Structures are given as C-alpha cells and as structure tokens.
Amino acid sequence: MKIFESLESEVRSYIRSFPAVFDIADNAYIWDVEGNEYIDFFSGAGTLNYGHNPDVMLDAISAYLRKKGILHSLDKATLAKENFIRKFNDIILKPRGLEYKIQFTGPTGTNAVEAAIKLARRVTGRRNVIAFTRGYHGLTAGALALTGNNYYHQSTNGGRSDVYHAPYDQYFGADVDTASYLKQLIEDSSSGVALPAAIILETVQGEGGIYPASKQWLNQIADVCRQHDILLVIDDIQVGNGRTGKFFSFEFAGITPDIICMSKSIGGGLPLALNLIRPTWDQWLPGEHTGTFRGNNLAFIAATELLEYWKSTEFSIEVEGKGQVIGGRLHEWVKMFPALNMSARGRGMVWGLEIPENNIAKLISKQLFEEKLLLECCGANDSVLKFLPPLTIERETLVRGLDRVEQVFKQMY
Incomplete structure (x- = not known):
C-alpha cells in the first residue's frame, strides 16, 4: 500500500x-x-x-475489441449505440408505457445531474431548484449545491445558491406531512421559496443513510410538480437498474418523472451516464451540453448485454x-x-x-x-x-x- x-x-x-x-x-x-x-x-x-x-458482458466486450470496434466517437452514430438505444427502448421503455428521449451525458452520475438541472432551468426560465435534506447528487459544482451533507461543502465551492433543501419524507418523524409542508411553501408567495424549475429526489436516499420514500409521499410530490409546471427529476443513479426490485426505483409508486438520471450500474462497471427526458422538455440546442466522453461505446456493448436480465x-x-x-x-x-x-x-x-x-x-x-x-x-x-x-x-x-x-x-x- x-x-x-x-x-x-x-x-x-x-x-x-x-x-x-x-x-x-x-x-x-x-x-x-x-x-x-x-x-x-x-x-x-x-x-x-x-x-x-x-460472462455475457466479457464475451461481448472481447468480441467487440477483437473486431476493432469503435471505442471513441463523441456523439457520432455507431452501431454499438444504435443497438443499445433500440434494446433499451424495446425492453425497458415500451413495456412500461414510457416515452423518453435519451441524452448521453459525460460518463458520471454527477454530470447527468448537472445536465438535468441545466435543462430544467433552460426550459422553465426559473433558477430555483428544490432538493431534500440528506440528499446526495454528486460533487461537481451544480450537483454539489443539491447535496445536503456539509462535509462536502466549502465556502470556496460557491455554496447552495438557487437551491432550497426541503425536508424529505419522515424527516421530522411519521407524524409530519412534509409533502404538504412543501406544497404550502411553493403556493405561498410570501414563503421566501421561489417557484422552482425542478424538484430532484432519490426515491431511496443512499449516501444519506438509506431512507426509502413512501408511495404516498412520492405521489404527493409528483402532484405538486404537475400542478405548478415544475419538472420532477428522479436521481436513479444508485438505486435504479433494479436495486429496489423493479428496473426503475419509482415504478412501485406509479409516477412518471420528467427527467430520470442514470449511471453507475447501467454500464456494468464501465463509465456510462444518461438522462431520460420527456420529449416535450428536450429543448437542447445542438452541443449545448457536451463532453468528450459522452457515450462510451464499450459501455454500450456491456449495457446492451445486461438488459437481457429484464426481458422477463x-x-x-x-x-x-x-x-x-x-x-x-x-x-x-x-x-x-x-x-x-x-x-x-x-x-x-x-x-x-x-x-x-x-x-x-x-x-x-x-x-x-x-x-x-x-x-x-x-x-x-x-x-x-x-x-x-x-x-x-x-x-x-x-x-x-x-x-x-x-x-x-x-x-x-
């Protein structure tokens, strides 16, 4: 060592x-x-x-490397990307009645969060974002502002400007309805909480201490978002990809987010991150959010094979x-x-x-x-x-x- x-x-x-x-x-x-x-x-x-x-992943990667398949492509079209998109749509999105555009961000979860928040602010024209107590969304500047734990915050990092941290489900115990509390703050023009562009949350807070949100609470938050044209962003980076039992961690609640952030297990250990965006909100200009490694072809090969787990x-x-x-x-x-x-x-x-x-x-x-x-x-x-x-x-x-x-x-x- x-x-x-x-x-x-x-x-x-x-x-x-x-x-x-x-x-x-x-x-x-x-x-x-x-x-x-x-x-x-x-x-x-x-x-x-x-x-x-x-094994299935290693075999596919080995075969791809032996044929000298494209490794780096920026966001150009490749067969590896096409196969992943097609299979993800057929196995994950269509059976769940979901319609999303897929944005490949830089290959880390924090970059997916950065892109989601940037897009929410762009399409709504608002700056404020609501995150939650104990939440963790990454450590680059924008995502860091959403992350609750003081350990990661230094005054030189820029602080938590344009972010309000609301109490998560049962933060004050089972007797306090924090969803209704948040709804009142949003609807009261004198509360001091500006109408947000987005509400971002983990359905199970991982780094924050393993706190699962209830179905009722998630539905209440989703209702608030619908009523006030706020984008609901689900950070499914750690607890997605089947970690909670279903492929998406929010499926049990029957809600449909506006943006879903995914990374970690989607690439099977290889760097890959993506956002699923409702088509109405996919208002990016070409190259407006970019990155040298957006879309990792080797990870596409791995991810395409691993989707087989979800065919039944x-x-x-x-x-x-x-x-x-x-x-x-x-x-x-x-x-x-x-x-x-x-x-x-x-x-x-x-x-x-x-x-x-x-x-x-x-x-x-x-x-x-x-x-x-x-x-x-x-x-x-x-x-x-x-x-x-x-x-x-x-x-x-x-x-x-x-x-x-x-x-x-x-x-x-």
Missing part, C-alpha cells in the same frame, strides 16, 4: 476503508493480490448490480426475494442486540442498519474487512451499515455474508 500512500492524492477514500490491493473479481467475490477472497457487499457503491465481470419478470422477483432475506436478518439483529438501539430500513436489495452510538458502525465495518467482507458505512455520521450486494449474488453466498456480519456482532457485542 506504500505506493498509494506516497504518490496518490489524500482525496482517496474507499482505499482507506478497504486497505488491500485487489486484483480479480467474479460476481460477488473479489480477491486481493495475496489470494485472499472477500465477499462483496459494497458493489462499487452501487455500480455492480450485475456483479463483477458477468423473473430477475425482479429474484431481487425482491433476496431483499426479503437481507431485511429479515437485519430486523432479527435489531431484536438480538437491543442495547445498540439499532433500526433497519430499506427496499429491494438496498438496506441500512443504523447504529446511533458514535463510531460503532465504522468499527464493525473495519472488523468485517478483517473477516473478508466488504461493507461500507453511510449517513451523516457514518452511523449506518450499508448493505449493497450484487443483485446477482447467489443465495448461499448472500447468507454466508450475512452470517459473517452476525458473527462480528456477537464477537463485539
């Missing part, structure tokens, strides 16, 4: 939580250079929903079943260790176990690394253990990993 400590920037992050030099990986397993095998409940912070190196409902049912296994075990631990005052929450295969006492979650995560399991912390104070295994993890491996977590709890508490 000395080379990283001496030559890599201090900004490095996950290497501090998982101090090993990793080499190869397969589905839910990852091996370091010393041959140690780890179970991966981290999944590249939600980038590896389909696991490490799925079988995969979705499988994800929901594994999610019940995870949730069930977490709720058991809440009862088994009452002194820790824990709480569990989640949806599909994204779950959080909150341990209020300072540093306990981080200590457990550190010990789990020693037990050869990767599991990160999240939330404002890193007080939430974040369970994010690949959706493709075998049940036997999932249970083995959960057993390791339970054993660490028993050893330490």
